[in-house]
Amino acid sequence: MNTLSYVLLCMLARKSCTGYELKQYMELFWQAHHSQIYTVLGKMETEGYVQFEADPDTTKKNLLTNRKRRPSVSKWVLEETAEPISRDEFLAKIYVIALMDKSTVAQLFNDRRRHYKKRATINKPKLEELEILQNDPARKVEWRNSFGRYLIVKRRDELCMQELAWCDWAEDLYHSSFDKI
Amino acid sequence: MNTLSYVLLCMLARKSCTGYELKQYMELFWQAHHSQIYTVLGKMETEGYVQFEADPDTTKKNLLTNRKRRPSVSKWVLEETAEPISRDEFLAKIYVIALMDKSTVAQLFNDRRRHYKKRATINKPKLEELEILQNDPARKVEWRNSFGRYLIVKRRDELCMQELAWCDWAEDLYHSSFDKI
DNA sequence: GCGCACATGTAACCTGTTACATGATTTG
DNA sequence: CAAATCATGTAACAGGTTACATGTGCGC
Numbered sequence: 001m002n003t004l005s006y007v008l009l010c011m012l013a014r015k016s017c018t019g020y021e022l023k024q025y026m027e028l029f030w031q032a033h034h035s036q037i038y039t040v041l042g043k044m045e046t047e048g049y050v051q052f053e054a055d056p057d058t059t060k061k062n063l064l065t066n067r068k069r070r071p072s073v074s075k076w077v078l079e080e081t082a083e084p085i086s087r088d089e090f091l092a093k094i095y096v097i098a099l100m101d102k103s104t105v106a107q108l109f110n111d112r113r114r115h116y117k118k119r120a121t122i123n124k125p126k127l128e129e130l131e132i133l134q135n136d137p138a139r140k141v142e143w144r145n146s147f148g149r150y151l152i153v154k155r156r157d158e159l160c161m162q163e164l165a166w167c168d169w170a171e172d173l174y175h176s177s178f179d180k181i
Numbered sequence: 182m183n184t185l186s187y188v189l190l191c192m193l194a195r196k197s198c199t200g201y202e203l204k205q206y207m208e209l210f211w212q213a214h215h216s217q218i219y220t221v222l223g224k225m226e227t228e229g230y231v232q233f234e235a236d237p238d239t240t241k242k243n244l245l246t247n248r249k250r251r252p253s254v255s256k257w258v259l260e261e262t263a264e265p266i267s268r269d270e271f272l273a274k275i276y277v278i279a280l281m282d283k284s285t286v287a288q289l290f291n292d293r294r295r296h297y298k299k300r301a302t303i304n305k306p307k308l309e310e311l312e313i314l315q316n317d318p319a320r321k322v323e324w325r326n327s328f329g330r331y332l333i334v335k336r337r338d339e340l341c342m343q344e345l346a347w348c349d350w351a352e353d354l355y356h357s358s359f360d361k362i
Numbered sequence: 363g364c365g366c367a368c369a370t371g372t373a374a375c376c377t378g379t380t381a382c383a384t385g386a387t388t389t390g
Numbered sequence: 391c392a393a394a395t396c397a398t399g400t401a402a403c404a405g406g407t408t409a410c411a412t413g414t415g416c417g418c
Contacts (some may be wrong), residue, residue, distance in 0.1 A: 002405075007273040013280060020369055031271035037254060037404060038371055062370080077274050077281060081292060084269035090262050091210035091336075092188040097329040100258060111262060147358065148278040151351045155272075162343055170332045177328060183377080201397055217378060219399055243398080 001049070004032060004040055006076045009049060012066040013073060014145055016053075025149075028156050097174065105107050105146070109171045113164060119161040182230070185213060185221055187257045190230060193247040194254060195326055197234075200245070206330075209337050278355065290352045294345060303342040307334050 011017060011025050019037050026032060041064065044050045049072070053063045091110055097105060130150040133143040191200060192206050200219050207213060222245065225231045230253070234244045271293055278286060311331040314324040 003268075004405080007270070010273045010276045013277045018369075019371095029267060029269045031266055031268075032369075033407065035372080035408085042371090074281075075279065077277065077285060077289075081271045081274065083290070083296065084267060084271065085212055085228050086183075086210060086265060086267045087212075088210040088265035089184060089188070090265065091333050092191045092207075093258050093262065094332055095191045095256065095329040096194045096254065097332065100255075104258060106309060108258075108262070115240060115264065144279050144359075147355075148276040151275055151278065151354070152272050155347050157352075158343060158347065159340075166336050168340065170336075173332070174328075178325075185377080199397075200399095214379065215398075216380085216400080223399090 001044075001047070001072070002040070004030075004036070004074065004081070005044055005049065008037070008044070009066060009069075009073050009076075012050065013070070014149065016063045016065045018062055022064075028152050094170075094181065095116060098178075105171075105174060109167050113167050116160050116163045116167075120157070120164070123153060123157050123160060127157050182222070182225075182228070182253070184263070185211075185217070186230065186252065189218070189222065189225070190247060190250075190254050190257075193231065193245060194251070195330065197244045197246045199243055203245075209333050229332055275351075279359075286352075286355060290348050294348050297341050297348075298345045301338065301345070304334060304338050304341060308338050 002164075007026060007030050008022055011022050017025065019034065019041055022041075023034055023037055024030065041050060045052060049069050050066060053065060056064055090108070093108060097108075097122050100108075130146055130153060133139050133146055134150065136143070188207060188211055189203055192203050198206065199213065200222055203222075204213065204215055204218055222231060226233060230250045231245050231247060234246060236244055271289065276291060278289075281289075308331075311327055311334060314320050314327055315331070317324070
């Protein structure tokens, strides 16, 4: 049981998912390839942490459910939390911004903006969906069940907006610092 | 020459560093263990990307310099930039916030705040130092040389502030959603 | 019918982590 | 003078990526 296993168990604590869904839900804060996810899910099954249930209706769709190993998650949550890891190639490139020509700089920032705009458009509908839950008194149980997810989606949304604002600020400063008029 | 190698070359483009310094400079956006850094620096030397220069004064201190392999960095900068990777155990735990007891939630947020406050206090003096460069017309060359680094330190500072604000917002919302008065 | 998103899996390989090792210099 | 920080390195192992493989269902 490594960290990824516990991350998967956390996802499953909310609702049963397929491996495919787990990957998508996790992408907000933990990127893993499907090859890795299916491999560790297999190990987790042999160790009794999850159960596979074949879906008979729509063929070939497996549902996974967390079994009565919940206490192991509660225990993990109390253990010391490792610091977040980030690896951002774009920022390594920005490190040498003063050595690049202007067109390269423009391209780098445009790519970055494009990427975060795309992220934002994927995120926005998720956020709105969750905020509908929040404001519907008839769906209190669902809201409670999605509360953690809402906090994370909200954080991700802020992050995207701030990154885009930083791109604009940084590019402006670059021009006002290095353009000799 | 993998991604880490290019990240190291970017750091060295700014100034000569020891392996130890490289680790610290990179930590802003790419965390690597010293064992990995020294290993790849060794490979980079045999392939002629860097040179080791022993420091005769203060014993045992090696300075590394980037050689005339600069064009390879320029080429790398133009290649497609991989998306940033993040792995945040804390957010996985937040996913199951609705299943935790209140004291666990309080502890989680407090640890997170402590961590980001610490980050902020490490970052703040770096930011101030760079802003002094920016405002000193006599140190234009230095400012230009540190411009990329400034952009990154600034981004990191914003990130810390926003994370701390999010913690307060999230914990408030948690209480107003789940405290039955 | 073609391409795309859904859906799952294995194997080889590269990257990153942990543990082991050592020694100098600085600060309380 | 003990503890922390500076400073570098190797080896074994665990984690993560890439490539290979296969098949379904939907919309254009």
